Amino acid sequence: MYIEGKNAIKQALEANITINKILVDKNIQGRKDDIINLAAKQNIKFEFVPKIVLDKKSKTGHHQGYIAESVDFNYCNLQDILDKAKKLNQKPFIVLLDGIEDPHNFGAIIRSCECAGVHGIIIPKNRAVQVNETVIRTSTGAISNMLIAKVTNLKDAISFLKENDVWVYACEANGQNIYDKNLDQNIAVVIGSEGFGVKKSIIPYCDGVLSLPLMGKVNSLNASVACGVVVFEILRQKHSK
Numbered sequence: 001m002y003i004e005g006k007n008a009i010k011q012a013l014e015a016n017i018t019i020n021k022i023l024v025d026k027n028i029q030g031r032k033d034d035i036i037n038l039a040a041k042q043n044i045k046f047e048f049v050p051k052i053v054l055d056k057k058s059k060t061g062h063h064q065g066y067i068a069e070s071v072d073f074n075y076c077n078l079q080d081i082l083d084k085a086k087k088l089n090q091k092p093f094i095v096l097l098d099g100i101e102d103p104h105n106f107g108a109i110i111r112s113c114e115c116a117g118v119h120g121i122i123i124p125k126n127r128a129v130q131v132n133e134t135v136i137r138t139s140t141g142a143i144s145n146m147l148i149a150k151v152t153n154l155k156d157a158i159s160f161l162k163e164n165d166v167w168v169y170a171c172e173a174n175g176q177n178i179y180d181k182n183l184d185q186n187i188a189v190v191i192g193s194e195g196f197g198v199k200k201s202i203i204p205y206c207d208g209v210l211s212l213p214l215m216g217k218v219n220s221l222n223a224s225v226a227c228g229v230v231v232f233e234i235l236r237q238k239h240s241k
Contacts, residue, residue, distance in 0.1 A: 002133050003068040004060050006035060011141030013038040017070060022046040023054060025065035035066055059133040073131040073143075075150045078160050081120030084147060088119075092166050092186045093234065096122040098154060098202055099193035100223055103129045107138020108224035109191070114142035116231040117238075122149045122157050128193075154190075158205045161188050168206045170198040171230055173219070175209025183234045191227045 003009050003019070012019060013035070022039050026048040039046045054063045085092040095118050100106050106129050113121055129135065130150070136143055151157045158168050166186040171178075190206060192198035197220075203209060212221065212229055221229070 001070050001072050001136075002057065002059060003070050004058055004063040004066070004133060004137050005140075006064050006066050008136055008139070008141045008144075009035055009066050009068045010038065011144040012068065012070065013042065013044075015144035016042075017074075017144055019044050020069045022066060022068045023049050023057070025049070025051050025054060027051065028065055060137045062137060073136075073148070075131075076120065076147045078122065078149050078151070078157060081122075081147050081149060082164055082166075085119045090117075090119070091184075091238070092161075092164075092188070093118050093231075093238075094120055094122065094161065094166065094188035095227065095231065096154060096157065096168075096188060096190045097124075097128065098190055098198050099124065099128050099196070100191070101127075101129050102194055102223075103132055103134035104138050105194060105222065105224040106131075107135045107140075107143075109227045110135070110139040110146050110148075111142040112224065112228040113231055114139075114146050116228075116235045118146070118231055120147035120149060122151060122154070122188075124154050125150050125152050154202060155205050158188075158190075158202070162207070167208075169208050169210045170203050170206040171211070171226060172198045172203065172209050173211055175211040178210045178212055178230065178233055181208075181210060182237070184237045187234060189230055189234070191223055191230070194223050 003012050029048045054067055057067055095113050166188050168188045170190045190198050
């Protein structure tokens with residue numbers, strides 16, 4: 001797997017993600033550079049190459065002169081997310097993604113969740129985008145600080161969270177206004193796919209449905225935008241007392 005772009009690679013190095021080698025535009029050779037210095041301190045091999053080599057390897061087209069060759073993304077398990085919250089002495093704050101397929105949306109969601117203090121994200125193994133180069137790039141380094149669990153069945157994941165005293169809410173239309181709900185609790189929210197929302201088969205497993213009030217003629221938001229609004233409302237409530 002490749003990590004592209006200066007900020008994403010810097011975040012990965014600072015988070016001690018395993019990197020095998022970093023390819024650097026040879027035009028940068030001889031300059032004072034954070035990436036090269038960090039790589040040298042961690043004994044990570046770096047190689048200066050012509051820009052055309054980076055252009056050919058790049059999956060995103062935005063390498064900024066740096067591409068790191070990393071091992072595949074290391075997914076966590078559900079208990080790891082709960083343990084993280086416990087270690088921080090915080091109420092669990094989790095996001096489940098039901099069938100997000102656009103890697104740009106997934107990357108943007110990771111970034112919003114990391115900024116809002118979400119402890120972990122849960123994604124399904126099938127029929128959904130997995131962590132790839134575009135997701136890493138779009139998260140602008142946030143993925144290095146975010147636990148992501150990949151599960152076979154979202155229903156089982158929801159049941160596990162409920163057994164561990166976490167309240168789970170689907171974010172869908174025709175539910176309770178999110179601004180009228182007390183969200184300062186052990187909480188997980190389910191964000192649905194771009195085209196279909198949360199699956200009808202998932203909703204009965206949740207403790208309720210939360211909705212964002214929409215005042216315009218368009219009746220839905222982009223998944224990453226909706227997730228951002230939801231997680232920051234939860235954050236606001238957690239810090240308003």
